[in-house]
Structure formats: C-alpha cells, structure tokens
Amino acid sequence: MLTNYQNHQPPKRPTNCPLSPLMMSIRLYTQAICIQNRTLPAASAKLPYLLQAATLVALGAYSTAALAEDKPSVELAPVVVTASAFEPQAGDMATATSVITQSQIMQQGKSTLGDALANEPGVNSDTFGQGATRPIIRGQTAPRVQVAQNGILVQDASQISPDHQVSVPVLGAKQIEVIKGSSALMYGGGAIGGVVNVVDDTIPSEPMNDTVSGQFGLIGQQATDGYLGYAQLNGQLNDNWQWTGRFQKTDLDDVKVPKSRYDKVKNSWYKQDNASVGFAYVDELDYVGFSYQRQDSDYGLPFHVHNHCQPDEHRINRLTCGLDEHEHGAHEHHDHEEHDHEEHEHEEHGHEAHEHGHEEHGHQEHEHEHDEHEHDEHDHDEHEHHHEHGELPYVKLKSDVYQIQTEHLVPLTGIDKLATKFSYTDYQHDEIDEGVVGTTFKNKAFGATVQATHATHQVGNLGYMKGIIGVDYANSKFSAQGLEAYLPKTRRNQLGTYIIERLTPTYSGAQINDAGRLGAQSSKTQQDNLGHNHGSSTLPTDSTATKLAKQGKDLWYVQFGGRQDIQKIEDMDNNISKSDSAHSLSLEAGRYLTPTTQISARVSHSERLPASQELYANGAHLATNTWERGNLQLDKESTDGIELSLRYDNNKNFDLSTSVFYNDTDDYIYAKTQDLVTEGESKGFRLVDYHQSDAKHYGGEIKARYYLNDYISIGGFSDIAIIELKDKQLDSKYAPRLAAPRVGGDITAQFNQFDVVLSGYHRYKQDKVADFEHTTPSYNMLDAKVTYHSAGPQDYTAFLQVSNLLNDLAYNHSSYLVEHMPLAERSFNAGITYRF
Template structure:
C-alpha cells in the first residue's frame, strides 16, 4: 500500500500548494452546476455524500465517446474497463465489476445480461446520452444489491419533463481510421400545445480494428494487422412523449436497439443482440400536505441475444424479460430534515438455452423478484451537512430446474455520512455504509459451457448473501479556478463471490479432457478487502484560455489470507492539457498505467506498463440559429500495445492501435 498512499499524499500536497494561486485570481469564473439525477436528493456532483459522483456531459462527453460504455468511461477517476473487444466493454468501479456495478438508463435498470458475463454488451447507447453519471462506492442503498460497488446512469431524457419554446436538437457523424468506423447519432425535442416530444437514434458500423503488434503476446505466428472478430454493428431508435402542466408531467417512451459484434477469441464467435424497452414516468408537485413531490417510474424490457459460432451456427440463446417499478415521495422539511421515502420492485425471467436442443445447458431458466423500501434523509447543521439512509429488500430466486431449490434472501443496507464545509469552497467528508448483495442466478445455478468465454461454469446454490462494510474519506476544493479532490476508501467484504479456475480443461459435458475447449470455472465465497485512493487537480476546466487536469487512482483487492483478487485495475496517473479561445478548442492528454503484477492464485500473466497519448481539436461557428462543430480526435497516438489487467482477453486481444477520428456535429 505504500505506493497508493504516496500517490495520494503527493496529489493532496500539490493541490494545497496551489490554493494561494486560486485566491490570487482577480476574476473567479462561475462554473455551471451539474445535477446528479441518480440520487433521490439530486444536487451538485460536488455535494454528494452517499457516493462520490462524476458527471460527463457536453463536449467532454463527446470527446471521450468510445465504441462502448466501458471504453467511454475508462479514463475517469476510479473507473476502468473490462476490455472484452470493441462491442462488449463494461465499466469496472474501484475493482468491482459485473453484478456489483449497476447500469441504469434514466434512473431505471438497463435490464440486459451484461453483468452475467464479460462478453455480453451493455444495452444502452452512450452516443445518444445527454449526460452520464458515475457514482463510485456502494450505491445499493439507492438502487439495490446490484449496485454494491457503484453505478452508472446514462441519461438521454427520452421522456420530456419541460416544454421547449422551439424545436431543438443535435446530430453528429464521425469516421474512424483504426476500425473504419462510420457512425451517426441524433436527437430532437419539440412540443405541441401541452405535449412534449422527443426522438433519438444512432447507427454505428465498424470493422475489425488495427492492433500495433500480434494478437497473442509473444507469438509471432498469431494474427497481426487487424484483430479478427473485433467488428461491431449497432443501431438504436427511441421515441418519447409527455403531457406537461403546472402540476407536473406524465409520459412514456419506447426504444429498440440491435447489435452484432465479434468476440475476439480463437473461436471467432459473435453475438446478435436485440432489445425492446418501454418506460412510463411521471411527477406530481405537492400532491398532498407535507409532500414536495411524488414521482414514479415503470420500465419493461424484452432482451435477447444469441451467441453464434464463426460460421453463423447458433450456440446459445440468452433472454431476459423484466418489469421494474420505482415510487418516491419527497417530503417537505421536518425538523430541518429533507428527504425521500420510496419503494422499488423488480421482476425478471432469465434463460440461457442451447440453440440446438432448447435445454438450459448453461444457466437454468430462473425467475427473480425483489421488493424494497428505502429512506434517505439530509440536514444541514450550519456548515455540516449530514446524511442518513436505510434500505430493506427481499430477493427471491426461482430456478426452473428440479435439481435446484428456491432461494429467498433478505437484505439490509444503511449509510451514515457528513460533509463539513470548514472554509468557503473547502469541505471534508466521511461516509460509513453497510451494503448487502444477493448472489446472482449465474453464481447460484450455472452448470454448463459458455462458448464466448470458453469456460464451463459451475455455480453453488448454497452461496450466502455478500456483505460489504465501506468507509470513505474525502477532501475537496470546489470553488475558484483551481479545484481539487482526494478520496481514500476501504471496503471489507464477507462472503465475497468470485469465479476461480482449478486449471482443468473439460468437454462440453463438463468431463475432464486434456484436449477440451473449456476451462472449468467454479463460483466460490471468501472474505475480501479492497482499499485505494484517488486524487484529482484541475485548473480552469470551463473557462477560456489554458486548462489543466491531473489525476491518479490506485486500488488493491485481496482475498484475505489467499492472495489477490482477480482482474484488478492497474495504478494510473494522467494529465490533460487544454486550450479554449472563441470557437477553437483543443487538448492533449496522457495516461500512464503501471505494471500490474498483483495476480490472483489462478492468474498466470501480468500486464506491462503502458502510456496512452490522446489529442483533440475542434472549431465551432454559428450560422443563424444553427451551431456547427468540426472536430478531430486522435487516440493512442503512439500506437502502443495496450493490455488491460481487467480484461479476460488480455493475452489474446490487445486494445486498438492508433485511431484518427474526424467528424461534424450540429445543434439547433
């Protein structure tokens, strides 16, 4: 841990040394406040107590936009990527992934199967997002046990909440060199009388991407030039409408998406994915005495994907049908306390059937249901803002297999925290939380081959609920041209669920076979601990002229008494340098990741250090009521061979090489 706290100390000392410079500025710029919609109490991203927040929006989001959600967020503080090819890359937050990181769309679960396996894509489109919110640390108090490690909320405002005085919209097209990318995205809003209207959509087509060296490490005979089966094809379309009045609004939306993307393993399989989703949402202001508002959301999703062999032969059909509801009442202050009380329900049916036989060869068809009640309260005591919350949840798993029994698991989570503004613009915070997670169906009931990961997964139906104790300390400066933040965290987990391999290869029936194409993976439990540090220093992030951002993050995850957790992120340091003047905007960024040699007992290869150099340049002009932006992005300018320690494919699938992206964006 010496390197972790050395990084943190250096960043904090540098930030403190710069505060006198901030006070010396003759004219302090006022930065726009960005509201975090994924918290019941809302508010600025710098004022979050339950979990540190980051919001990506505007030009910052467009410049960081990648081929997947994980790629888009991979350089954010405390966030890395699973790196499973261009089509399926999921965010990893502080070393936690899969069923511990929940992905939301407009505050409701995406309801895909990306948490089940790293080869499954996230079924939401960052290209049409207005903003993306990241809550680092346990957010299960807010959104259930699937957020024990954090959450990501993709906000596209598909259900309008305000009437537009005139039609507005934006569109963007871009072309990329590394994978011959061609993409188009658009969104538009308007109104007719009291009806708010919205439409958005996107199309993306890319081929296999270029790599700097060979696909397999230290194997000159392996593919080079382009990584086989790394292509993506995707399109989405969504509509929404709301009736909006002085009392509030009520609306509905529907969207559909379809993806086809390759799995860059030796088998060269690919996945065909589709989802249709419908949402209803509403808000009533001051519905009755003592209530500030009543809000509700309902979401229904029909998700399917088929894993196919290289020749197109279907192997496994996955499906997930879900229906989720969320109800919240924000009350008026009571003895100075303001807060929200709510209820959430979720019902889903997961299946993974053999395409040839129709049998549940991988995970038995499982119905899951949950019901939860939660309360979040906040109060200011002069310069101290205190927060407290409680969530009670009951989860039930019902497998459609006589060999497995039903499971009912009761979960209790709570959080206590405070944020003390000891000087104007300076604050120190502390949060202690206990969060519990129910084992996912695949962790309980898996018993079969998974083609895309080349594993034969064996679950444990006796797994107990996972319990996390998290302590977080933060120090930040939130005003002035120079701003900074630093976080220290420790997460102790009991009954931590993880997949381990015993080195055995098996056939598609699970029988030991030295020539078998599958590696046996068993779900097990043990005690674990994750601790780490994050720091960020910025100068003039919104104003014209020179801007600067430096950051560092590190974490260490261990199975207590048994070595390291698998797939842990590397320690990273980065710097962004930018310049804005009139319509011009440009910048250069460098990210250096240290060698990751802290391997789990069954991991065999470390990942070497690497440095990524990126750049961007854009010019914006107005013609009448239309804004035009020409832009160019350069990613991995030095064409480095990058292997992610968080990727299952780090030995066989490097990240893309040098990529030049050009495009045009318009807003009206």
C-alpha cells in the same frame, strides 16, 4: 430526476478579455503510494515520472504563490446529478461522484458504456470486443455495479457475462453519472461498487421553448474504418405535450492494433441500430411520460471457442484455436514483453514463468500456425466481413424497452411529491457460430418504483429534514437454450423498500432540487401548493443553498438511509429455489471547514444477495473458456465500509477533490478458478467454482487543477483499487482482473473558437494478479485533439483527434481477452455535432 435542457448548452465564453480564455488543464494521475520503493524505468517509460514531476512543481507553486489571480470567468451551466436522491450540482458534492457531459461523450467517440467511462478516476472497463464492454468501478463490476437509464435499472443479460452487451445507447446522451454513497440505496443494496446512470432524452423532461429543435452528431474512426452517428428531434405539440425521437447508428470494422504480426483483431467488428420515441405531458403539478426504445446489435466475439478449438492448458481464458492470427497476437504480446525487458528492467519478474510455459508448449504450434497465418492473410479480403459469411461466432441482439414515468406534486398532506417509474424489457440475443444459432439468451423483465418525497419539517433545534421513501419491485424470467446454456431457466422476484433522509441547519439546505420536469413552475405557485411559509416569498433551491454554504451559512449536512430487500430466485428446470433477505445502511456527513473547503465522511453496511449465475451455473462458458459451477450454499455477502472525501475550491486558481475508501467484506462471492479439467464432460476447460471468502477492498482517487493565470491551468487525477481475498487455499491473495494504477494528464488550450488538447496517461505494470493470471506490462497512451466551436448563428462543434499518438502496444488487464486484444493503434478520428 432529469435535468433541464439548458444544463447542457455549450459554456459561455468570457467577454472581459479580447481573446477567449486560453484554458489549459493537465490531469496527472499521481499515486505516491505506487511510486515508493519503485525502480525508475528506462527512457521509454519516463513519461509518467515527468508528469509526476510537473505535478509536484505545480503544487509547489501553489503552496508558495500569493493566489492572487482569479479563475477565468467562464459561465458554465450547472450539471445536476440526477442519480442522487437530492440531485445536487456535480461541483457541490464532496463525495466521489463523476459526471460526463454530452460534449465529452461525443468527443470521446466511444461505442459502449464501459469505454465511455474508462478514463474517469476510479472507473475502468472489462473490454470484450467492441460490442461488449462493461464499466468497472473501484475494481468491482457486475453484479456489484448497477446500470440505469434515466434512473430505471437496465435489465438485459450483461450482468451474466462479460461478452454480453450493456444495451444502453451512449452517443448523444445528455450525461452519464457515476455515483456512490447513500443515494445508491435507491438502486439496491447490492450496488456496492456504485451506480452508472445514463441520462438521455428517451422521455422528454420538461416544457420546450421551440416547436422543433434537435441535434445530430457524426464521428469517423480510422482504427476501425467505421463511424458512429446519432440524430435527435424534440418538439412541442402544445403548451403541455412534448415529444422526442432519436436514432443512433454504429458501424465499426475489426479494430486495428499496433506493432503486431496481424493488423487487426479478427472478429472484433460491431454494428448497432437504436431508435426511440417518447411523449410527455407537463404542467405545473403533473408529469406523465412514456417511451419506446428498440435496439438491434450485431457484434463479433473475438477468440470465442469454436467446436473444434482446444483450450490452452497453460493459460486461463486463453485459447489455442484455428484463428491463427490470434495466436500470433499472443506471441506478439510476449515479444513486446521481451522488448519491455530490454527497456524496462524493472518489469523482468513475473514474466519468466509466463514465457517459459509458453515456449515449452508453443514452438511447434507456432511454426505450423505461421504458415496458416500467411494463408489467412492471403484471403483476408474474401472473409473480412465474416458476419456476412457466417463463419466466425457473433451475437445478434434485439431489445425492446418500454418506460413510463410520472410525477405529481402535493398528492397527500405531508407529501411534497409522488413519483412512479415502470419499465418492461423484452431482450433476446443469439450467439451464432458458423452460420448456426448455437445459444439463445432471453430475458423478459418488469420493474416498478414508487417514490414519495415528504415535506420538510423542523427537527427540534437540530435543523430541517427532508427525504424520500420508496418501494421497488422487479420480476424477470431468464432462459438460455443451446450449446452454451450453462444457466437453467430462472425466475427472479425482488422487492425492496428504502428511505433516505437529509438534515441541514437551514430550511433551504433540506430542499430537493426540483429543477427538472416540474421545476418550471413559479416559486410562488410551488410555495402555495406545498403550504409552506418560512418568512420568504420564494422557496430556495439547492443551488441557493450551495451559495449560502460557501458564504458560511449552511455549514453542514447529515444524510442517512436504509434499505431492505427480499429476493427469490427459482431454477425452473429443476424445480428448486432460494429465498433470502438483506439490509443495507448508510450514514454520511459533510461540513464546510471554510467557505472553500468541504469534507465528508461516509460509513456503510451493505448486504448483497447471490445472483442467478452464482447459484445455478453449470456448464461450459465458451466466451471465457471456463466450465462454471454455481453453489446453492452461498450466503449473502456483508460489507462494512468507510469513505473520506475532501473538496477544495478557492474560487481563484486552485481546486482539488479526493476520496479514499476501505471496505471489509464477510463471505465475498467470487469465481474461484481451479486447475484444467482432464476428464468428464468439462474436459479441456478451466473449472470455475463460485466460492466465498472474507476480503478487504481499498483504494482512492484524486483530481486537482491549478490555474497559472486566465489562460493556463494544470491539474491532476489518479486512482487505485485493490481487492485482497483471505482464502488460504489460493496461491495469490488478489482478486482477478484488477486494473493497475495509472498516472496521466491533459493540456487544453482555448483560443477564440479553437480548443487544442494534448492528453496522456501511463498505466503501470499489473503484477498483483490472481491465480492462473500473468503480469500485464505497463504502457503509455497519448492523444491530441483540436476542436472548433462556431461563433455565429449556426451552432456546431467540430473536432479532429489523433488517439494513441505513440502507437503503443497496450493491453487491458481487466479484460478476459487481455493477451489477445490490444487497444487500438494510432487513429485519426473526426467528428461534428450540429444543434438547431
């Protein structure tokens, strides 16, 4: 359910102090497991260890201090996790859940969903240029990670390939939620990695107080010589009818990179226009809303194979093409690694074979390409906007999305609320090379969900139970035509049913938070409508239940759910189909050990059915330089998992949350990379077959903050995720493109209307690599930011940021383009948000 607009207002500053609180937070990613048995690096890599030492000092101070000083009395509006079935406030959940607020999204200034989430604990991104970046949760990405917009699953082509954009606008969203647990069952049993839900104002969510209100934001970036901006208007036609409209625009040039023989990653530009309009009718009992959203995106495909390119036989997903600057980038990567060898002696292993293979086959090419590189630089200005000249490959995308959402209170006896969601998506993107459309991808998809919230009832002496029962249906027709049509025309039908129940010892604890669209009605009206009378004149809300729990009254909860899916995928070109069913179960329990300490545990059994590309792929995939072959013999994969979480908040000067998980999977589906093909139609490509193997998946996250006083606080967070395959035919046991552990931090100082932030993190060297992968070196990332919040009648926020302050050459191991597309160089960015 969507949240109140008031949940996203700037925090109120305290009035009991002559100065606004000087709040500092340092997030230090501490990973003791990764520190053990590790040789300390040279001076240039000491940053993470200094940060770890600071964390130990801080936590030691916590253990010996009297903890007498309270936290700053900043009144933060509650942030409700709408993707969860019971919509708790984000701070009330012990389970691993992240919420990125609107102000955080704006000040990050990221153009894609994956990049906007990349700094959250447990979340990374599989960067494929600036236009296509998907989120990775605990080492898992599509199709094990689902993306939703306002609780409705997004249906584009991003599940098929990393070079396909997730067509959800990010800038200006109210919040982005990352959720795991039994509530993810609402989005399909295959969402083993988790669910990312983008909450925005595409459809108005509740009655408004003003006839017209709105906001706009604008960000400029030096590293891309570009900008991102959005504008939004909200209005009220009368007491019941609301409207909203939004426009978002992105214009980014090729990204500049540090310490390289070329100054930009060629063909990494990105342009986007997104517009939406929505209307809603809201009264005390009913809600009906609908919206239309149009997105037009153009973005370059860096290192996409041209017809005249030849794959590099000694590297997976690496190309030796006519884009000479790219090959120089690969050489610069090796030069950087050699430099690392001098400063980071502990990183010597894992590079020798890589260097040797490159030297054996690259010297003559390098000399020739150096001359061509100088020629390319000479006429770079002429061809800088390559998309206009049609020379280099790029994607031209258009998407039309229609959504309808309804809610109705008390439709039937025993039912509190009935909700429906409908969506229709008409998606198309063309991959254009040398001015000619090479491949066209289309997806026409319909989705529907009907969800009933049943009335709270007492279960003997156990407590009170409330829950939801839902049915969802999805139908999609996908086609690919042209040079890169490695997938046939497919039709997918999926029907799912689910139930999620929550048991608490008190009536209030079982209540679902209705603070969204229909929460504006009075408590008395709601109680009369529901026909409940439990000795109270008002019906408690979820936030009330949380306060009671912290006072020791609602000590525990039990939440459980189940889902059944039926799926049929047809290969319409070859008149074959595959049908199967799957079921998933989840049981979660939480308890307050003290009013300040909450623990929870979750056990789950999840089954995932194979996706279209895993079954039917057969052909060249130029973006990844592979020849993919599906497997009709694939069975569903089955995962048994356990997760333990702890949350501590003493309401004085320390809070902490942490989660650890372990999953054991039978028949894990993965793309198994074979050797280079030397003959036949797939000659010159890496052969990728979809196989199954048992696997284990484990890791964890931790986040903490220690308040030294009303002005200074320090904290920390860390994450690690590892997937090990049990396929004995593999030389390496690790799944491909696993992100390395990281450790980092940020310091925020608030003085009057100013915030000053210094943030940084260290990404460790990744030597847990899959077959045909190579070790990726470690790097440090440091940012600085100054933000000004207006204090007068004008409501605006402005910021100035310097990203990659150290100008470190950094590579994302989770990217298919890891060796060729470094992260952006030092960049001065500025932005402003104005609300009225």
